[in-house]
Amino acid sequence: QKEVEQDPGPLSVPEGAIVSLNCTYSNSAFQYFMWYRQYSRKGPELLMYTYSSGNKEDGRFTAQVDKSSKYISLFIRDSQPSDSATYLCAMSAEGKSTFGDGTTLTVKP
């Protein structure tokens, strides 16, 4: 069993929809949680990070962490075609990061 499981997708939504991207994990040592966005044929770019349970908001993006359930989510409000990309969750313990397999999102105009 993988330490990090990410909803596989792909996900296709109309413009303006609310998107929920989710990961679960099994390692209780994970302390730091990140979301990366990767456009096709590009390197991943850090989107958001959080260190504790609860919500963290940045514009249209909200990262949610529930350590008791070992579950993290990324919500995208008012989704735009430019949000079409693969989203990778990542978690770290003792400085070593483990990545999910990614969810590919397509936002249709």
Next chain:
Amino acid sequence: DGGITQSPKYLFRKEGQNVTLSCEQNLNHDAMYWYRQDPGQGLRLIYYSQIVNDFQKGDIAEGYSVSREKKESFPLTVTSAQKNPTAFYLCASSIGGGFLNPTDTQYFGPGTRLTVL
């Protein structure tokens, strides 16, 4: 501009050849990493280095080699022993610190797409 550069962007290799992928960073980061990404799959760690002149194997190190002679540079050699080298290779760097820095965040380069002919 601070960042991570990888070259070349596209690389073609004949079977039996070794090739070296370049990764350079000017972020003054101590730690550097190499990942492999296959279609529809996540990132798999090949090698990482927390400090100059030191590096460790990741999850899929067989058929690969690295060096870390300078803080800024972490080249990856894909040897002929790697049975299925066609993939997208990503280099990353972070401030480092291992367990002393649990919030260490990795920043990625643009990637090199390697194709074996």
